[in-house]
Every structure is written in C-alpha cells, then in structure tokens.
Amino acid sequence: MYSTKYVKAKDIDDAATIMASAEDGKFLAGGMTLIPTLKQRLANPDCLVDLSACGLSAIADDGSAIRVGAMTRHVEVAESALVQKTIPAVADLAGHIGDRQVRNCGTIGGSLANNDPAACYPAALLALGGTVHTQSRSIAAEDYFDGMFETTLEEDEVIREVSLPKPEKAAYVKFPNPASRYAMVGVFVAKFADGVRVAVTGAGEDGVFRASDLEAALDANFSADAIADGTVSADGLMSDIHASAEYRAHLIGEMTRRAVTACG
C-alpha cells in the first residue's frame, strides 16, 4: 500500500468538497474492494474520504419503492424486516454476498459505485428499474451502468441513496464462481404490473445487462417452461477459466428458470 491521506467527512456535502480539492481522491465505504486494491498497489489515491460518518445508512419505505442509504451494509439489508417484507429477493441477495465479514462491512453504495461485473446488487438495481440518487441528481438504472467497473458517476459525485421499486414478485438466483463465490451468473427476475424485467450479472462482457429475449418470453408466459434451451445467445458473454460463453449462456437460462420458480 502506498501512503495516503485519510479524512472522515462530516456529511455528504463535506465529502464532495474534500473530494473536489483532492487531486485523485477516493471515497471509502466498507473498504471491502478498495482496501485490497490499495494493499496490492493497484490504486494510488492521494486522499481517502471516509463516508462512514455521513449518516447515509437507513432503509425507508417510500410507497411504491424502498430507499436504501448508500452506506447501508449488506447485513442490514439482509436483516431488514422492511426489505424482507417488500422485496424479499433483495434481502436474500444481500444475505448471500461474500461471507459474514464482507457483509458486515460492504455497502450497497460501494457495490454499485464499483460496478464489478460479477457483483450482485447491479442486477437488482437494473431488474427493479431503480434509481441512484447522488448529492446533485438522480440517475435511472438504465443510464447508470457504463461497462465493467464503470458508471456515469462524476469524479466527486457521492451516492446518497438508492431507490428500488417494489415488484409484484421477484427472485435472484446466483450461480457462484467456485473460487470467489461472486456471481459467475446471477439472474434477477422482477415481475411488475407492466411487464417482466430480467437483469443478468457475472456474465456480460460489458457488465450487468437486461436480457430482452428472456423478458419477452416471460412476458408471454411467466413460467419456467417459457425458457427453452438456447433462448440466450453466447454473443457478448465472458469466457474465462471458470466458464466459457456457451456455458454462461446455458446457466443464464437455467438460473432464470430457477428464479421464475422461486417467484412462486
């Protein structure tokens, strides 16, 4: 790790101000991704702006959606009675991220800001058609993800909270990478009154994406049988030592079937 400056921001505006004055600063949330990156000298920020005292961790009912503060830890989402009642799929997703230690530190804001192509939350945000709220604006999920590890956030833009619309039914099924247990394929299926949305993580060369073929099939018939083998094309999917694009394509179909079944 290179030496760097550490500042604990008082609130979200303070965080943005400190960041604006830094040359190459980084916000620090749970540190589950950032700290290992620093330790391996893969990043060399001149300033770490800690968001933990900014009061950004809360979960609230907002009528048709729930709002989750950026600094809400995975364990808090997993154990929230509100989330369990309104969007149990999200509680379940959070409860299966990493291990206990990771869930006790990692945050929804950190996960979405990082946009790891194998992370779970991006699938939830995209499938639920959620919105990312920063100190200055609101960004719809469709406009938020910008390829692997990329988002449309500006340099000194802080995620304040995330709103997640309540679906009629939803489920997230993850096929974990055997080594890392991140998603090798993760499928979030959400059924709304106006249609089905399916988002896939862990598989796309450009990160999380919506699977329109699956959505069309499920719009026509919301049942596992609606997903025939070969519905998902391997084009644009990742290949690595764990899974070829073809295997991932197959798993997307299979995980979708399981998610639809889990929706009940």
Place this chain on the structure above:
Amino acid sequence: MPEGTVKQGIGASVRRKEDKRFLIGKGNYTDDINRAGQLHVYFLRSPVAFADIVSIDKQKAEKASGVVAILTGEDVAADNLGGPICGWVPTNKDGSAPSEPPHPILANGRVRYVGDHVAAVFAETLEQAMSAAELIDVTYSEMPAITDLKTAMDKPQIHDGMENNTYFDWELGDEAATNDAFDKAATIVKVDIRNNRVIPNAMEPRAAVADYDTGDERYTLFTTSQNPQLTRLVIGAFMLNIPESKLRVVAPDVGGGFGSKIYVYPEEAVCVWASKKLRRAVKWTADRTQAFLGDAHGRDHISDVKLALDKNNRITGLRVDTLANLGAYLSAFAMVTPTYLHGTLLSGVYDIPAIYTNVKGICTNTVNVDAYRGAGRPEATYLLERTMDVAAKQVGMDPAEFRRLNFIPKDAFPYQTAVALQYDVGDYEPLLDRAMAMIDYKNFENRRAKSAKNGKCRGIGMSTYIEACGIAPSAVVGALGGRVGLYESAVVRVDPTGTISVLTGTHSHGQGHDTTFAQLVCDKLGVDIEAVEIVHGDSDRTAFGMGTYGSRSLAVGGTAISKALDKVIAKGKIIAAHMLEAADADIEFKDGKFTVTGTDREKSFGEIALSAYVPHNFPHDRLEPGLEETSFYDPLNFTYPSGTHIAEVEIDPATGVVELMDWVCCDDFGNLINPMVVEGQVHGGIAQGVGQALYEEAAYNDNGQLLSASYMDYCMPRADHFPSLKVENLVTACTHNDLGVKGCGEAGAIASPPAVINAVVDALSPLGVTDITMPATPQKVWQAIQSAQTKAAE
C-alpha cells in the same frame, strides 16, 4: 498402570498439547520474529515467462528513500554462490546422468518463469523496498513461452545445452515381459490420464529472518521449513559456502507445508547471504501472490496407461508412459517424485506379474514442480485406480469385485512387486469389505434411483490404494540415486527431577508431534504427559535429522524415540540394580517403577533420574552419570499403509455441479498412537484430494502467466463442500519397526482423487460419459454431458 497413564499412552486420543498456544495466539511463527535493526527485502520478479535480460538499470531505485542495497544475478555470480540443489537424482534409462541445469538464486541473464527472481531490494521498510523495486528498469528480450507439457520437447532449449527440454528419461520394470503380457492378453485396456497441477497453499506463506553476528561470525536463520537441518546443510555447504557450525537454522511454528516447505528456495538463501554482506538482519515474508507464483507446485503429469488382462480378468501386465512437468528449474525432490516415488507404486494392491514404466521429466516456463502431499504416490494411485474402473467396466465386472479378484492375497506377504518394492504386510479384502458395509454398497442402486427421481445423477466410486511411506531406508535411497540418508534422530534428555525433553530431528507443522511423541514417552516411562516436552526445529538443539515429509515422522522419528527410550530404561535398570543391591537381570521396569522381581523393593523413575544426576550412590564402575540417550534409526523398509475409500456423489445435470453426498474409508495405518490425530490427518488429506479432484487447478496461459494466482480464481476445498467423513481403521502392524506403525499423513490425499472421479464418471455413465479430467468443475461436467449427448444424437 498409574492413574491417567491409560488415557495418555499409546492408543489414547489425547487432545493436542500444542493447540493451546495456537488458540490463544501464542504461536511463534517466523513472521513474528524481529531482530534489532533488521532490513526488509522485496524481490522484484519477472513479469514474463521466458526472456533474456538485456539490462537492469537500478540507479534510480538505489537513490530512493530507505534503500540500502539492491542485489542482482551479477552479485550472485561475483560471490560465486551456488543454487538450490537436487537431493535425489535417478539415472537415465541409457545409463547417463540427468541434466541438472544451474539455478542461480537471482536470475543471471535469463528469466524462465513468471515470478523468477530478478533483483533483491533491501530497505528500512518493506514499503520502501517495494517502491524502490518499481523504479528498477529491466529490459527483457522476450521469447515465446513454453508451457504445454506435450509439445515442450520440440521447442527451443530453456536451459542452454539441455536437449529436448528433458531433465531425465527414466524407466523401471521389465519391458520385454510386459510386452509379452500384452501379446498374450485377452483384453487390453487403454486410458489417457491427466493429473492436474495444483498449488500447495499452506496457510502460512514462506518467510525468513536472517541475522549475522559479527562477534562470533555466526549466522542464524529463522525460516518456514519442514526440515531445518537439511536447510542448514544445503544453504551452508552447497549454496553459500558457510561452515555448517557457523549456521544455525530454526524453524519455529510453521503453518503447514504439504511438501512446499521441504525445499530451499532462493529467497531464504538471499536473506542469509545479505545479512553478512549488509551487516544487518534481513527479513522476508511472502505475500499470498508470491506464494502462488513462487512455491513449488504439485503433480502435473500426463500418462498413457495400458492394462493387460487374461481371459479370467486377472491382470497380467501394466505399461505406463508418463510426461512429468517439473517446471523451469529442478527443485530438491523434483526428480524422485515422478520416478522412485511414482513408478514403484504402480502395482498398487494388485498382483501384477509384469510392469514397465517410462517417465520423462520435462522443463517448461512454469514454476518448479515438486513433492506435494503424497508426492508421486497420488499420481500413481490416480492412474491405477482410474484404470481399474475403466477395466472393470470394459469386462463387465463390478469395480469392487474386479479389484478383489486381483488383490495380492493375504498369505502372499512379504510380497515382491514387479517394480522394486517389497510389501511387508497387508490384508486388503477386510478393508474393502468394511468400507462397502459402511456405505451400504449393495443398496446403492436404490439411492441412484431416488436421486434420479429428483433429476440428479448419483454415482459411487472407490479407490483401494496402497502407498509407500515412512521414507526411508538410507541404503535403498542411496542405491536409487538419493544424495541424502533418511534415518531419523532422537535424543531423550531426562532432567534430574524426572521431567523429560525429547529432541527430534523431525518437524511438526500441523501434524501434532508435541502430542503423539509425548504419548510414546508416557507409554514407555509411565510419566504424565505434562512432564514431557518435544523439542524440534532448532539445529543448535536437536541432533541431525531429516525432517518431516513422506509420512515418516512417527514410523522413523517415533521409532528413534522409542529406541532412545529403551536405552534410558536399560541404563535406569543398571542404576536401580545398584541402588537396590540386586542383579541387573532381576530388575523389571513397569508403570514408571523399577522393581526387583518378585519383591516390593522399588525405585521410581524420578528417583533413578535424580540418582543419575546426583550420583552419590551410583555404579560409577559401570556407567557415566546422567540420563540422556540418543538414537539414530534407519528403517529396513518403507511402510505400506493401505485402505479403501468410497465416495458417493450427486450431480445436477442442469448445472454440472458435483456434490459429495457420503464418504467412507477404512485404512490400515498399522498401530495407532493417537486415533484422533490420525483421523484429523485423514480428514485433511481427503479434503486436499477432493480439492484436486473437483476444484483446484493451477492454470497457466500460453504466455506463461498464472491465471489462477489468487483465491478469486484458485478454488480451495471448503468445509461446506463435505459431508461428515466416516473414518475407520483396521490394523496389520508394520513388521519392521518397534511401534508397528505405518504413517497416515498423506493417505487421504493419495486415496481420494480417484474415488471422486470414479464416482463422477459412474454418476454420468447413464448419460454416456466415460471419462472426465480433474478437476471435475461444473463447466467440465456440463461440457462432458453436452458432448456425450451430441455423440449419442449422431
């Protein structure tokens, strides 16, 4: 017996004495050790697999803050230092000597794998050393990396002058007789075997702290070693030219080795060398990435296997042609692992009249490959036990019955195999029978049908293994090209008050020697276990010994302790006879007391000890004072643990995920000293074997980059991968050591991979799958199902 002894002696599952200090954080590992004024060294490693070093510009780095020195291959050459040596060198089949290309401790002009050591940067802090390393400008002239084992022989030379990138070309057995068996065979079975490459992953990474004392001109090296005495010999005599008496090597608590900490690597030697050159203590601790890149990997064989059967399905011949990937440089036991620890095991537990094997040791642009838990025997067992299943299927027999038919019968011992070993004792059928009963083998088809109803494919697979451990008789080792002896030493030092220190030349890095060895003492001397200290790992304290690997510590080291204890008792008897005014022959020693036979006149062990050190009333005419005895024990033969492991798996054909449903094993390790410790060793071994079979793979790409260089990509077995393992034992006592013990440290890792793969193939066989390579990852299983279905459709 005095109260308590029964609970502490041979056969008692005494809780591990060493665990308290580990559990309360009082372990003392190398990285816990700091010396006044120490420097930190960081190794700049090659980012490319194969290249000539055109230039190294270290000017900028040398000026960086905190930097004290930067050493490179030129400095190594200038000081005329040697490299790590090969400890066991078999002869080529044409009678010539194998190639042993030099292995400079810092690369000299050429790098040969990603991670090869290019420069050592010494600074006040590790951060400073790392920062300075980034300022070193190395110009490489790259050559295409050679990573494919099958084609490496046809590629340019990795070491100048080493033809066909082949270290050795070795054979064992009778080729003519074997050919003859195939000519006459009723059935010939052919199997292609790939034994995947794995990474040892000891929990504690390697580390070294070296300190040179300018006063007495003596070096001390603290390091993560399985054999500190050997490390001292190699570094002192072969690498740095230091008189052995001027080098003390201490291996304190060591967090696992699995073979990878047997060898002396460049880093440890660089620390020792620099500690004198720079007149400062030097510290190095590998991080996990360095461990992935730089610790010797394991396995990595390709074998063509052919088995000949007569019309009664009795095996008449076996031929095995193997390519073994040994990596870019030769590590200490790299040559013996695929030869004498592999070829000699090819008979397994079977009566095979003719066997021939040829093994070529191949050089590639990958890190060294050497002994890893089981060392050669897992590779032999895997290919044989897979072949037994394929053969059974080919001739339409149940795999258990096909094995049984070919077992060496119990009245055939000592049994001379066709590949040099002589098994002293064993009885294989009861092990098979017990394991089959434990898993309810006969009702397996019901369970398969039940799983099928849930859309799952269930399979069962076994492995009836043998291994040769307790390495090893020095004379045999020497005759086969070994450059070391493999006896073991023990010193039993009785204190004046009767407490006891046992100084052993073995080294415990997780095996529980503090407990098991102490139990030997309790059993023989009748003392309480708390009165016994086991001392290991410090070359200044213990006698010269060979360390811990090859499941040798109890069979060889324990026997040495037992013999030294016998000498203590013998001396004690003479002292007692003198004190009790009796004849030597009338003294018996039992339950911690020396008694005149048939009387109640007795001296306790403590009284005798005191008398030995306060020798007022002592047989000075016959004995020297003191009560300390040494034994160097050299075994007469290897020991031969055997057993049956059976795995049951369930596979989800929709995803390819394999789940272990049940595991049983019945092993014969000879007599058990601490059954709980034995069971723990078996559990660990099975976990590592299952890891190899289902999860682990060291994957290099064509450029020689290690793709699985972190736990994000290298999958280790985890607790939740396992059902509760059912472990039982039967005993045929080893015939040639005093304790009748065989060794259990590697058996699990040797037995388990073929059991898993046989079960996986059995599960998938209804779908038309006939083979799968390790590791049987979800993707591979799914692909195997796909191609079987495509084939069926054609």
